[in-house]
Amino acid sequence: MTNERWWHRAVGYEIYVRSFADSSGNGVGDLRGAIAKLDHLVDLGIDLVWLTPFYPSPMADFGYDVSDYRGVDPLFGSIDDLDELIVEARSRALRVIIDVVPNHCSSDHPWFQSARRDPAGPHRDYFIWRDPAPGGGPPNNWVSYFGGPAWTLDPASGQYYLHLFLPEQPDLNWRSPAVAREFEDILRFWLDRGIDGFRIDVAHALVKDAELRSNPEVAPWDPAGDRWAQWDAFEHLHDVRQPDSLEIFASWRRIADEYGAMLLGETYVLTAAELASLLRGDGLHTGFWFTPMHMEWDAQEIRRSLREPLVAVSDPRRIGWVASSHDEERAPTRFGGGDIGRRRALALSTLLMGLPGLPFLFQGEELGLLDGVVPVERRADPVGKSRDGCRTPMPWEPGVSFGFSTNPDPWLPHGGRNDLDTVARQRAAPESWFHRYRALVAVRRAEPDLWGAALEWIEAGPTTIAYRRGRLEVAANVGEAPTSCGVAGSVLFSSSGRSGAVDVATTLAPAEALIVRRSDP
Numbered sequence: 001m002t003n004e005r006w007w008h009r010a011v012g013y014e015i016y017v018r019s020f021a022d023s024s025g026n027g028v029g030d031l032r033g034a035i036a037k038l039d040h041l042v043d044l045g046i047d048l049v050w051l052t053p054f055y056p057s058p059m060a061d062f063g064y065d066v067s068d069y070r071g072v073d074p075l076f077g078s079i080d081d082l083d084e085l086i087v088e089a090r091s092r093a094l095r096v097i098i099d100v101v102p103n104h105c106s107s108d109h110p111w112f113q114s115a116r117r118d119p120a121g122p123h124r125d126y127f128i129w130r131d132p133a134p135g136g137g138p139p140n141n142w143v144s145y146f147g148g149p150a151w152t153l154d155p156a157s158g159q160y161y162l163h164l165f166l167p168e169q170p171d172l173n174w175r176s177p178a179v180a181r182e183f184e185d186i187l188r189f190w191l192d193r194g195i196d197g198f199r200i201d202v203a204h205a206l207v208k209d210a211e212l213r214s215n216p217e218v219a220p221w222d223p224a225g226d227r228w229a230q231w232d233a234f235e236h237l238h239d240v241r242q243p244d245s246l247e248i249f250a251s252w253r254r255i256a257d258e259y260g261a262m263l264l265g266e267t268y269v270l271t272a273a274e275l276a277s278l279l280r281g282d283g284l285h286t287g288f289w290f291t292p293m294h295m296e297w298d299a300q301e302i303r304r305s306l307r308e309p310l311v312a313v314s315d316p317r318r319i320g321w322v323a324s325s326h327d328e329e330r331a332p333t334r335f336g337g338g339d340i341g342r343r344r345a346l347a348l349s350t351l352l353m354g355l356p357g358l359p360f361l362f363q364g365e366e367l368g369l370l371d372g373v374v375p376v377e378r379r380a381d382p383v384g385k386s387r388d389g390c391r392t393p394m395p396w397e398p399g400v401s402f403g404f405s406t407n408p409d410p411w412l413p414h415g416g417r418n419d420l421d422t423v424a425r426q427r428a429a430p431e432s433w434f435h436r437y438r439a440l441v442a443v444r445r446a447e448p449d450l451w452g453a454a455l456e457w458i459e460a461g462p463t464t465i466a467y468r469r470g471r472l473e474v475a476a477n478v479g480e481a482p483t484s485c486g487v488a489g490s491v492l493f494s495s496s497g498r499s500g501a502v503d504v505a506t507t508l509a510p511a512e513a514l515i516v517r518r519s520d521p
């Protein structure tokens with residue numbers, strides 16, 4: 001394909017800054033901690049790092065509630081540390097993208113403080129305010145992603161403000177040209193400092209329906225129920241996925257392209273058609289596809305979640321593939337835990353690594369980490385269904401706090417890790433998860449067919465998922481019983497340490513995966 005951009009060959013890695021590496025000893029990961037660990041990423045074969053928010057924040061949602069879009073929270077370091085991180089990354093040929101959080105800011109942000117204080121002032125329209133419904137109560141039936149109504153009353157003005165997340169995260173009004181201008185300046189501020197692009201939080205929902213119409217209720221809404229059950233009680237016609245967001249991305253794209261930077265959307269939708277509609281035209285370069293983070297270990301579901309976006313999105317290089325993140329249970333935990341969960345996660349990563357698009361690993365995925373076990377009294381996440389388990393600190397080496405911090409009591413407990421989980425132990429053991437992931441990433445980097453060749457699916461039986469890209473073939477057994485692999489050639493990568501050659505009848509154990517090079521021309 002044409003128009004090759006630097007990220008088309010890249011393998012990305014999410015650093016959840018709070019939990020990656022702590023240089024200060026306060027028990028919270030920080031930028032200098034991340035700098036000290038860049039060599040680990042180079043060794044793993046990563047090209048592109050995504051840093052989660054480091055901005056000044058009251059931390060109601062651990063940094064996704066920004067109170068200054070141009071700074072660094074002292075908890076994470078200083079802007080000089082960020083500059084140094086960019087320099088250090090660049091000297092290792094690593095690109096750095098940062099989270100930008102445009103859907104909402106913190107209720108402590110000066111914009112919201114001013115909007116609240118002065119309903120007639122310039123910042124009121126930065127947010128979405130409405131009078132109560134005629135009989136009282138919220139202006140419409142929208143619910144927050146975190147459960148409960150998406151509206152909170154501001155007693156001083158008697159109006160409600162909208163928040164698709166916590167009340168401490170008021171939604172910005174993207175129909176206000178002033179908001180659009182603010183963010184264009186913010187993007188340039190960071191691009192001028194040398195960052196290589198943005199991961200755009202809540203990219204699927206920036207603009208809301210102009211009339212703020214209620215959504216159709218498709219199941220009884222239980223305000224006390226699980227947050228996803230609450231969300232699914234409505235058909236989200238008017239709160240999210242409004243087509244006007246594409247205009248914002250088009251204006252951001254013009255800016256990003258001036259710098260050769262990438263826009264990667266958190267396009268949180270679960271159908272391929274919705275993803276395709278967010279990736280239309282000259283807007284976001286790339287958007288994450290989330291069903292691999294939600295599906296069961298089920299052949300049909302896995303097959304669908306890989307095939308559908310590749311059909312729907314007109315340039316599949318725009319798809320960002322993820323199996324784990326700081327928002328959901330880690331893949332090995334979701335897929336059954338223990339050794340089987342880990343093997344399944346690696347098999348899925350093998351399938352994702354060979355597809356057109358941009359694969360991302362989440363910190364610790366390369367170690368086969370399960371979720372940490374966080375006791376109820378240590379829970380930190382404000383959201384009902386806890387995201388703490390996937391956010392426990394990264395285990396670097398045996399010893400105090402597994403080398404994450406000199407502080408023996410980090411912000412979240414390690415939650416059941418042992419020395420074998422650590423980077424140091426796994427680096428020293430050739431059969432470790434680290435070495436398998438590293439070998440997988442190395443094949444992706446070394447084989448141009450995995451970036452550029454056309455994709456053809458191979459029909460190889462109900463529980464084998466296999467495809468060809470040029471001279472390479474990728475296969476995984478996603479069933480519960482041994483099955484034939486359906487591919488043939490010399491083994492370039494094996495999730496189980498296999499080497500030599502295979503033919504189509506070679507048996508794959510459950511959750512075993514392979515990449516081979518065909519021998520015929």
Ligand code: NOJ
Pocket residue numbers: 061064101165201202266326327
């Ligand atoms: C998505 C982020 O990944 C998540 O951690 C956050 O809570 C929400 N967006 C709201 O910003």
